[in-house]
Amino acid sequence: MPIDSTVLANERVPVDALTDPVWTRIRDLIYQVSGIYQAENKFHLLVRRCNVRMKAVGSRTPREYLDFLTERPNRDAEMRNLLNEITIGETCLFRSMPQVEALRKVVIPSLAEVKRKLSYTKLRFWSAGCSTGEESYTLAMIMLEESQKTLKGWTFEIMATDLNERSIAKAQEGIYNDYAVRNVPPDFKKKYFTQAGSNFRVADCVRPLVTFSRLNMLDDSKMLFMRGIDVIFCCNVLIYFDGKSKTRTVNHFYNALMTNGYFFLGQSESLYGITEKFHLVHFPGATAYWKPNEPVLKAGSA
Amino acid sequence: MTMETFDRLRSRITSIDSMPTIPVILRPLLRCLDQPVEQIDITRIVELISYDKTIAAQCVRMANSALFGRHKQVESVRTAVMNLGMWRVRDLLFSNSLSQVIPANRWIVDPTVFWRHSLGVALVCRKFAEILGYPDTEKAYLAGLLHDIGILVNSMVAPEEFRAAFSKATREQIALDEAERATMGFTHCDSGRVLAEAWKITPDLIQAIELHHDIGDPVRGGPLVAMVHLSDLLCRLRGLGYGYYEPRQVDFANERGWLYLVMQFPNLADLDLARFTFTLDEYAKEVEELVSTVFTR
Ligand SMILES: C[S@@+](CC[C@H](N)C(=O)[O-])C[C@H]1O[C@@H](n2cnc3c(N)ncnc32)[C@H](O)[C@@H]1O
Ligand SMILES: [Fe+2]
Ligand SMILES: [Fe+2]
Numbered sequence: 001m002p003i004d005s006t007v008l009a010n011e012r013v014p015v016d017a018l019t020d021p022v023w024t025r026i027r028d029l030i031y032q033v034s035g036i037y038q039a040e041n042k043f044h045l046l047v048r049r050c051n052v053r054m055k056a057v058g059s060r061t062p063r064e065y066l067d068f069l070t071e072r073p074n075r076d077a078e079m080r081n082l083l084n085e086i087t088i089g090e091t092c093l094f095r096s097m098p099q100v101e102a103l104r105k106v107v108i109p110s111l112a113e114v115k116r117k118l119s120y121t122k123l124r125f126w127s128a129g130c131s132t133g134e135e136s137y138t139l140a141m142i143m144l145e146e147s148q149k150t151l152k153g154w155t156f157e158i159m160a161t162d163l164n165e166r167s168i169a170k171a172q173e174g175i176y177n178d179y180a181v182r183n184v185p186p187d188f189k190k191k192y193f194t195q196a197g198s199n200f201r202v203a204d205c206v207r208p209l210v211t212f213s214r215l216n217m218l219d220d221s222k223m224l225f226m227r228g229i230d231v232i233f234c235c236n237v238l239i240y241f242d243g244k245s246k247t248r249t250v251n252h253f254y255n256a257l258m259t260n261g262y263f264f265l266g267q268s269e270s271l272y273g274i275t276e277k278f279h280l281v282h283f284p285g286a287t288a289y290w291k292p293n294e295p296v297l298k299a300g301s302a
Numbered sequence: 303m304t305m306e307t308f309d310r311l312r313s314r315i316t317s318i319d320s321m322p323t324i325p326v327i328l329r330p331l332l333r334c335l336d337q338p339v340e341q342i343d344i345t346r347i348v349e350l351i352s353y354d355k356t357i358a359a360q361c362v363r364m365a366n367s368a369l370f371g372r373h374k375q376v377e378s379v380r381t382a383v384m385n386l387g388m389w390r391v392r393d394l395l396f397s398n399s400l401s402q403v404i405p406a407n408r409w410i411v412d413p414t415v416f417w418r419h420s421l422g423v424a425l426v427c428r429k430f431a432e433i434l435g436y437p438d439t440e441k442a443y444l445a446g447l448l449h450d451i452g453i454l455v456n457s458m459v460a461p462e463e464f465r466a467a468f469s470k471a472t473r474e475q476i477a478l479d480e481a482e483r484a485t486m487g488f489t490h491c492d493s494g495r496v497l498a499e500a501w502k503i504t505p506d507l508i509q510a511i512e513l514h515h516d517i518g519d520p521v522r523g524g525p526l527v528a529m530v531h532l533s534d535l536l537c538r539l540r541g542l543g544y545g546y547y548e549p550r551q552v553d554f555a556n557e558r559g560w561l562y563l564v565m566q567f568p569n570l571a572d573l574d575l576a577r578f579t580f581t582l583d584e585y586a587k588e589v590e591e592l593v594s595t596v597f598t599r
Binding site (some may be wrong): 041107145163270273279280 | 396543551552574579581583
């Protein structure tokens with residue numbers, strides 16, 4: 001019996017339903033456009049999301065749907081729809097534990113060490129594109145916790161901004177259903193929430209730490225006012241911007257950050273091809289971009 | 303460590319009768335794997351595997367695992383081998399033979415954690431080699447797989463001290479070699495080198511084992527050392543570490559090993575490291591599957 005050489009040559013064959021190479025092309029396209037990477041072991045999610053869009057536009061095969069994303073006249077709109085589908089319902093409190101841990105165990109201690117030397121005991125955060133406030137309150141709770149442990153006597157400020165006024169209003173309300181708080185560690189849930197019917201209301205001690213306001217990140221004149229920030233979070237927002245606006249926005253973030261400051265994107269988002277001013281740094285299970293003392297060219301790019 | 307202390311360590315390790323012996327299966331396999339994949343005789347491999355009931359069963363089990371989804375139920379070893387592909391079969395063989403290097407009751411680090419890490423580093427290291435255009439990707443794989451064998455040596459020759467070192471590392475969330483140096487005066491890199499020399503592994507692999515944490519400045523050894531070093535770091539940062547949280551921040555593009563590799567392989571500078579990192583999470587799943595196949599008996 002002849003040996004099927006493709007079996008031998010092809011190292012790692014994924015599940016049959018997902019083997020259609022078109023998925024890989026759609027994945028790569030999404031990455032190119034948005035910087036969001038769908039790992040192969042998450043393909044079932046990608047496929048599910050695409051299926052929703054395929055039904056909506058009436059395409060029957062992935063191959064045909066790829067055309068909708070690349071060839072058809074309103075391909076940009078369709079890409080936006082797909083990205084919406086991909087980021088939908090993603091958000092919740094304590095969404096990324098590795099990010100939380102990186103913040104608590106590495107980022108905050110290292111920022112605090114530098115600041116202590118300057119006798120400056122304040123940290124400022126910015127949650128950009130905060131939507132309904134889950135990430136902002138998560139930050140506030142983490143900082144409250146630290147202020148009782150390693151950072152006694154420090155002050156914190158969390159600015160949370162979004163374009164969408166309805167989201168901002170919802171964020172200010174600070175009431176979440178049990179699905180949104182499913183990742184909150186039990187002791188945090190007890191300390192920092194009060195039960196409101198079947199929902200959870202953010203406790204009064206947390207609220208003053210966060211200031212919500214409307215801000216369009218494409219509004220240069222407003223963005224110029226943001227200064228002196230230590231850590232910026234901007235998760236799943238840049239994906240909607242075109243290349244130029246992305247670069248412009250990220251430059252604003254760069255200027256808004258203090259030296260040694262950190263910039264976090266979503267769990268599987270990257271800044272590749274947008275700017276090289278930041279250093280990509282790795283923490284256990286998470287990555288972030290770090291603002292070095294002086295802009296340094298990337299290794300090897302002479 | 304000085305020559306003198308190293309010599310003392312060597313005689314200490316080689317004098318004990320429980321020194322791990324090189325798995326018999328490893329030698330012919332290493333030779334066999336020197337051939338390009340197309341020349342590997344699948345019939346012969348299936349035949350070899352069928353002699354070993356455990357491995358045969360594992361191949362079949364893995365071919366039926368969730369990783370391969372909704373394939374028809376696989377029953378024959380031959381179909382299993384075909385479905386798995388040569389690489390995975392080889393992974394299985396290696397993990398099996400190496401897992402028997404020390405007796406089951408002598409492990410100090412959880413064996414599944416150890417193999418997850420070793421296999422993870424092997425896969426990442428081979429991927430690195432491919433990206434760089436490093437000619438011997440199989441060697442890179444092997445260097446990754448073997449880089450931490452010193453941990454096995456330490457478990458055998460200095461169990462109590464090593465247990466203390468490992469629990470210090472876990473408790474204080476520091477690097478294992480740092481804890482070893484503090485409590486034992488030598489590291490798994492030193493003892494790994496002794497074992498590797500005794501096993502008469504090739505010099506570049508010995509170097510990768512000896513220098514994978516402390517690669518030197520300037521980098522000692524060759525690209526293999528730097529590749530293993532970086533793969534080890536990456537795995538520890540992506541859930542394939544030693545089973546405890548290591549609070550650290552790594553700036554790979556400015557890491558000594560990375561800069562060294564960029565000098566030798568300029569194309570590395572163009573690598574989208576963020577994306578590369580995300581793909582590693584795909585390996586974690588694969589490694590998980592493999593290790594649980596080998597360890598659920
Ligand atoms: C997918 S949500 C992400 C929300 C949250 N950061 C998260 O990760 O779950 C995208 C958010 O970006 C906001 N957004 C989109 N374009 C914006 C702009 N130009 N300026 C400010 N916010 C914007 C939207 O209103 C929306 O709340
Ligand atoms: Fe090691
Ligand atoms: Fe290691």
